[in-house]
Amino acid sequence: MELRKVKFEVLRFRPESDKEPVFQTYEIECMEDWVVLDALNAIKDDVDPTLSHRWSCRMGVCGSCGMLVNGRPVLTCAAFVRNYSGTIRVEPLSNFPIVRDLVVELDGFVDKIKSVKPWIIRKIEKDLSEGEYLQSPEQLDEYKQFAMCINCALCYAACPVLAAEPDFVGPAAIALGHRYNLDSRDEGNAARHETLAAANGVWACSYANECSQVCPKHVDPAMAINQAKLTAALQWTGVLPKRSFT
Amino acid sequence: MKLIHKLEPIFWMLFGGGGFVVAFVMPALILGVLILAPLGLMEQGLSYHRAHALAASLAGKGFLVVVLSLAFWHAAHHLRHFILDLFGHSGALPGAYFSYGLALAGTIATLVTVAAL
């Protein structure tokens, strides 16, 4: 297999010694089928053990390895080195404070996900003896796309609104809230309304569509958010009540 | 909660509804009235008498008030987000007041001008 020497410009930040982030360049011999994550692991294993980065499944399902590669938010386990020419720039996700090197602080992101109550809410839970909640394939299709989120936060890194308003609830959270509002088993529309229909909720979105452009799971949060806007507007005018409809 | 945040759904509906009105109507109005008519190519359709008859009719006045006001409110909401993108968080509230202030001024100017027809 062909080996190719590739230069990586990696953003470093060590809070104990750096006032500001700095770039450090590494040259790594990459195999033809390597992804950027392989190169980062090679840097850490063989060249510079002080490099910090998050990763886990290396197959695009855990959402851990999101970073900016040449400025674009990607999963580094899915970014093939052969698709880039010249020096490859690797940085931590934008719109998040940097803890260390390529690791960002995700507490705010996790709080926002929790704030939309991403679980089935029922007025009265069915007793186990009454059996499962039944759902037809058509009912599943109504929300399934929005359920594919792996919480990788690439959409948050891409969103221009978050750059200006860090309190914006954000694409993943709103899409997830909308996913539950569309779920035929759920009765929690009213419970999520305060978070979703807030000034920092759906209304802060300016429909840049960048979230949907970078989503590795094709969730299309922009679609969810803007459908949620129309729903919230109809609810505000009283045309639709604030409840679920299935 | 600030009033401006309570009114978010209204601003968005004006943006969306106004956007449709702008998309349907403005291109033809701009081409016809602001470009072709000054070039002398609308002497039949936009002679003073016909233009005045169209604009001063009840339907015409209603059309002008609705189209121009919605254009102002649509543009204002978009401008507010544009200012936020350019200037960041510190521009959020001033940008909102400025943009919607422009829309309010535009709406008042529209009502006054159309009433004089």
Place this chain on the structure above:
Amino acid sequence: MSAAATSHKTPVSAARKPDGFPLGWRRYRSYTLFAFTSVPIMVSAVGLLEGVHALAQGEDAWKAWLAALRQPHWLALSSFCLAFVLYFAIRFGWVGRKIGAGRIGPLPRPPLPLPLLGIAPIGGFVTVWLVLLVILGGVL
């Protein structure tokens, strides 16, 4: 990203803006241009309002206003506004297609493929442009 969450943690470096925002990236550039269309739309509305005002003042004012707009710099501004309003209309219809692509409350998803949900409004816009031009032109 609240202050309370970070108060007990190690110091962090400030969050950075998305790369190339607002005018660097090809995609952010088109989004920024789209947001900018708000300015030509407002300018066009003011221009049309000026025309209504001239109309209200009588035939001489109307003719004088049209003559003034004939000057190259005003024609250039009008053309600039027209270009941006056209860009706005097409992008608005296209980008807005996603809003109609799902269930809203009890209203089911329209049984149309996503691209058609965008092409249909744009087709509607073009139709109305032609109808309006015919009306303004005095053909009808």
